Amino acid sequence: MFSKAFEISLAKSYEYHSYEGSNENASLFSEMVSLRAVGVPTSYIVCSRSFWQNDFYVDRTVLDPRPESELIIDVTKDLLFDGMRVLDLGCGSGCIGLSLYKENSNITLFLADFSKKALSLAKKNAEELKADCEFIHSDLFSNIHNKFDLIVSNLPYVAKDDFRNLQREIILHEPHEALYGGRSGLRIIKLFLDGVNRYLNKNGIFVIEFGKGQDFLLREEFLRFNFNKVFFYKDLNNVNRVVCVKKDT
Numbered sequence: 001m002f003s004k005a006f007e008i009s010l011a012k013s014y015e016y017h018s019y020e021g022s023n024e025n026a027s028l029f030s031e032m033v034s035l036r037a038v039g040v041p042t043s044y045i046v047c048s049r050s051f052w053q054n055d056f057y058v059d060r061t062v063l064d065p066r067p068e069s070e071l072i073i074d075v076t077k078d079l080l081f082d083g084m085r086v087l088d089l090g091c092g093s094g095c096i097g098l099s100l101y102k103e104n105s106n107i108t109l110f111l112a113d114f115s116k117k118a119l120s121l122a123k124k125n126a127e128e129l130k131a132d133c134e135f136i137h138s139d140l141f142s143n144i145h146n147k148f149d150l151i152v153s154n155l156p157y158v159a160k161d162d163f164r165n166l167q168r169e170i171i172l173h174e175p176h177e178a179l180y181g182g183r184s185g186l187r188i189i190k191l192f193l194d195g196v197n198r199y200l201n202k203n204g205i206f207v208i209e210f211g212k213g214q215d216f217l218l219r220e221e222f223l224r225f226n227f228n229k230v231f232f233y234k235d236l237n238n239v240n241r242v243v244c245v246k247k248d249t
């Protein structure tokens, strides 16, 4: 917040024991501190969040990207090929899809969300990162009319009981429709699983994030939908948080 308010680089800001800026800079800084004191997340105050290799513009219209979602990039970055059709469904700030684009700018990227505000923010990030991509306003697959080689998705998965116990600053400041996944947490993910096969090309893959402990419920869903090529990936806490599923035919 200090470097943002005083318009100096983060590295430079560590060099000062005391720093004299203008009155405008100082009052902006004190305004930022007041917002933080009432629990507004720092990334919303400075309108920026670092994710994978880039900084993304964020505000309270989108989820504040989480470091654990970088696991999706880790799992998929080596699968990208020129011309690959990639869909980020529930793109929010666009951090997942746009990070993949920065890994290989020859993919054909589509960013979709049911929040118009999220889509316009993702557009801003795409412009900033000079990414050539398409934006689709869609409630899950309702407005998707093509097939893809890779679908990445971090849909809401917080279960009802866990939602009540979320940190107060998350409940007060982050968009609930980006977090809440119904009683079990998997309401929206199950709807996604119900439709995803129709939107994958032959040999297509989907990669999704889910909550701690939900892998057991997901395994049952994969059996129900006849997904057999299923690979789970663990986060830094050694907990399964991402799954990659390959289409059978």
Ligand SMILES: C[S@@+](CC[C@H](N)C(=O)[O-])C[C@H]1O[C@@H](n2cnc3c(N)ncnc32)[C@H](O)[C@@H]1O
Binding pocket: 062, 063, 064, 065, 066, 069, 089, 090, 091, 092, 093, 094, 095, 096, 112, 113, 114, 115, 118, 138, 139, 140, 154, 155, 156, 157, 177, 178, 179, 188
């Ligand atoms: C957990 S946030 C993830 C945002 C971003 N991908 C990230 O990782 O930071 C979930 C996103 O899915 C979107 N979303 C929720 N339900 C949706 C639905 N039915 N159809 C499309 N998007 C949806 C929300 O608007 C939100 O942007």
